[in-house]
Amino acid sequence: MTTAVETGLWQLDATRSTVAISHVTMWGMVTVKGTFTGVSGEGEVRPDGTVRGAVTLDAASLDTKHTKRDEHLRSADFFDVEHHPTLVFAVRDAVFRQNDVVEVKGQLTVRGVSRPQTVTVKVTESSPDAITLTTEFTVDRDQFGLDWNRLGMMRGLTTVTSTLGFTRR
Template structure:
């Protein structure tokens, strides 16, 4: 799909967007999956076609369908949601490249620690009122002071998958 995205401001459609994580645990035998139920965001498409914006996730909203595990993930061992109630991805630049590929450069902040993060997203739908981006990338949780790893059960990178639908709010 080659499409020109309308300039102006865009708001994340929270009902139609998802941010999920998955991580292999128990020495790679089990994949823990979860989704954040509270995600907000906005952005601006500039006249030159580039875009900036912010996605904010509430770490306390993580749901892995296991209440005890969710409580542990919200604790100081992982997200420390009581002291760090937001995870943010500040998009410094997003540019549509060949076809439907969007190159995104930003800054990911988790537990008050910020790191640069580049992502290749895919524009899976766009018109003058709405656009949807799908992206998947990996994060080294130890870079964000989430190194808890009892008996070496949790190794490797965490995968973040997002499907983000934005609606146009103004020109």
């Protein structure tokens, strides 16, 4: 499939979208996985080919299937949802490559800290009124002030995996 994404405004369809994280913990013996159930977003493909948009995650919606851990992740030790209720990836530029691959440059904001983030996205479905994008990338949580690490249990990078379905507005 060689994709020609239609110009115009696009709205994230939360029912067709997932954003999940995984992080190795307990000195490399356990992988904690979770899914954000609160996902929203929008985008625009302009006639000149430029792209802008944002995907927003409700930080309190992270579900790891472990209530006590989820409460800790919402606390000031991690996401501090009381003061920083959302995580946002704001798209600044997108370059369409061969084989339905898009290099997306943006800014990731977590816990009030913003950092540049580039991700490689695959267009897995495309029609005039719908598009589905998938990606997997890593984030160094320490760069965003999520540096709680009792007894050195949590090291390394967090992997973010997403499937984002957009529909034309």
